[in-house]
């Protein structure tokens with residue numbers, strides 16, 4: 821009788837211990853998923869992007885073959901240094917509009933490596949903003965002949 825009771829207590833303890841270990845593993849996995857670093861940061865990729873002014877919603881469309889983060893920093897440096905290398909920075913400075921942080925200002929339109937395909941994607945999105953009369957891009961980037969099909 822005592823032996824059976826001992827066996828029961830042992831089994832019961834083992835099952836309870838396994839449940840606790842399983843629960844601990846699940847909590848640990850959940851915490852890891854919640855706190856793990858983002859290994860595939862969307863801003864680390866290249867492609868077409870849109871910078872939208874947080875004040876007036878005017879938009880600049882651009883492309884980069886490097887990371888979106890790097891290109892954003894270049895726009896920001898143009899804003900801080902007041903150098904004429906970014907139409908978006910120029911707009912913000914001329915109208916005293918805020919530059920805005922990357923996660924609020926920069927929208928990734930499409931991830932793509934540098935090349936003809938990315939050029940076409942960029943032109944499409946520039947034209948889209950142009951047709952809404954909402955663009956900050958240079959006028960020479962928006963000529964309709966660039967969008968016509970040669971057939």
Ligand SMILES: [Zn+2]
Pocket residue numbers: 873874875876877878911912915917
């Ligand atoms: Zn603005």
